[in-house]
Amino acid sequence: MTNSIRDITEESNCIFIIGSNTTEQHPVIGVRIRAAKRQRGAKLIVADPRRIDIADYADLYLQHEPGTDIALLNGLMHIIIREGWYDEAFIAERTEGFEALKETVSAYTPERTSEITGVPVRDIEKAARMMAENRPGALLYAMGITQHTVGVGNVMSCANLQMVLGNMGVPGGGVNPLRGQNNVQGACDLGSLPNVYPGYQAVTDPAIQDKFEQAWGVPLAKEVGLTVTEMLDAADAGQVRCLYVIGENPMTSDPDLNHVRQALEGTEFLVLQDLFLTETGHLADVVLPACSFAEKDGTFTNSERRVQRVRKAIEPVGESRDDIWIVTQLAHRLLDLGVVNPRQEARYAAWDYGAAADVMAEVNALTPIYGGITYERLNNGEQLQWPVPTTDHAGTPILHVGRFSRGVGHFEPVEHAPPDELPDEEYPLMLTNGRVLYHWHGGEMTRRARGLKAMYPEAEVQISPADAEDRGIGDGEMMRVASRRGEIVAKAQVTDRVPAGLIFATFHYPDSAVNFLTNPALDPVAKIPEYKVCAVKVEAVDGHEEG
Secondary structure (H helix, E strand, C coil), rough: CCCCHHHHHHHEEEEEECCCCHHHCCCCHHHHHHHHHHHHEEEEEEECCCCHHHHHHCEEECCCCCCCCCHHHHHHHHHHHHCCCHHHHHHHHHHEEEEHHHHHHHHCCHHHHHHHHHHCCCHHHHHHHHHHHCCCCCEEEEEHHHHCCCCCHHHHHHHHHHHHHHCCCCCCCCCCCCCCCCHHHHHHHHHCCCEECCEECCCCCCHHHHHHHHHHHCCCCCCCCCCCCHHHHHHHCCCCCEEEEECCCHHCCCHHCCCHHHHHHHCEEEEECCCCCCCCHHCEEEEEEEECCCHEEEEEEECCCCEEEECCCCCCCCECCCHHHHHEEEEEHHHHCCCCCHHHHHHCCCCCCCCHHHHHHHHHHHCHHHHCCHHHHHHHHEEEEECCCCCCCCCCCCCCCEEEECEEECCCCCCCCCCCCCCCCCEEEEEEEECCCCCCCCCHHHCCCCCHHCCCCCEEEECCHHHHHCCCCCCCCEEEEEEEEEEEEEEECCCCCCCEEEEEEECHHHHHHHHHCCCCHHHCCCCCCCCCCCEEEEECCHHHHHH
């Protein structure tokens, strides 16, 4: 997030949510957004193919077709530029490429945008005016924007819109992705991406390579690595022989689960490090029992880049150990077995992190954005949002104040492109997916909580009354959903929350997880799968067949 949660909810005059089920997936932020609307009169615009709960609170709800985000965003910019509502001074002083953007969005008239997205012309016009008249405005998005084959283009379009309006580097503005899982921001910050070292330092930069080689005492690969989806494809092809899975359950969270199972079953050696014996764990050769957050020390970094101390509340339960201990022990065992390259022996021998604070000290030394985020400062209660380059730096609640990190902001014109897979005669419906309030991600923890399981005990698929009637499916009855990759059986929830032609499913329950159906097609840049849209067919399941 370029801005802080407090900043958005207390300073924004217009909050635009697109591709985020905020009240269910970020309920604390959702409460504060509703309070901003109710108490301050902030305008709220929600764009989503499904009428999610927060749409009921919106001043304007835009129900666009799945996979048409770029067209909608371009259409809004078309009107803002046409009417002269753009921030001319901001664009002239702080950006480049505006003329190219202007030319691209000129083709996205309200009529054409409406034809592509399904949003009425009057609502597109109304949204553009509302954004222009209520600045500063914040844009919030989540995986409904990123999990597409045009995910990068979607994000670029969000940034384009906010720069056109001059909503960058100011309180109450910004482009604000709401992270999908706890500490996923921290994991990305500290190198859990295939193209960067910690602190988003490019693995292909010779100077950066040299810095880390000198610090770690080992030669490092010079090329970009594989994403999770690419690793599984490589494992299925026999090009990856060992997978070490830490705190992830690809047998519920990756697309095309039948293919995932085939890849994992064919992997020569599969290691899982987790709290529970997950669906992936049942396929593993070795399971290493890890600790929960309550059993170890460390830090989490939340969506607004705020680094928060985590303190051990209880001793590890049973044979579980914290991740630092497990990984350090593996390093030493490899050394003892003599399987480590001699050039790396010194580094492995010195790999003795006595505590989480030792890891943070190394992070401070090698990661400029975390350079001043020390345990001493965190233990003293300082609220630090990176970048914090030095120990006397107060942190950065708002990014891009005065200038962008690259100097000037670059407009990147993007054309609408349809999803990789669209409905046809055989698979006539579109599927989208997400989570519900009561469960989280693959449900490894929430499905074990009796109260949460009582509130949402089994998988449900939302289907419109018209589509349900056409197929003889009653509310609460079982239905089969099939794509080109697999099928699931789940209970029908007949609701007008989804329009005709669209159904919604979750991936919390492994036997009926939506990821048996989802499309593994990738965004060519970010390599993220197109989880959010694919073509499916639906039919009723009679009681005899169900049994």
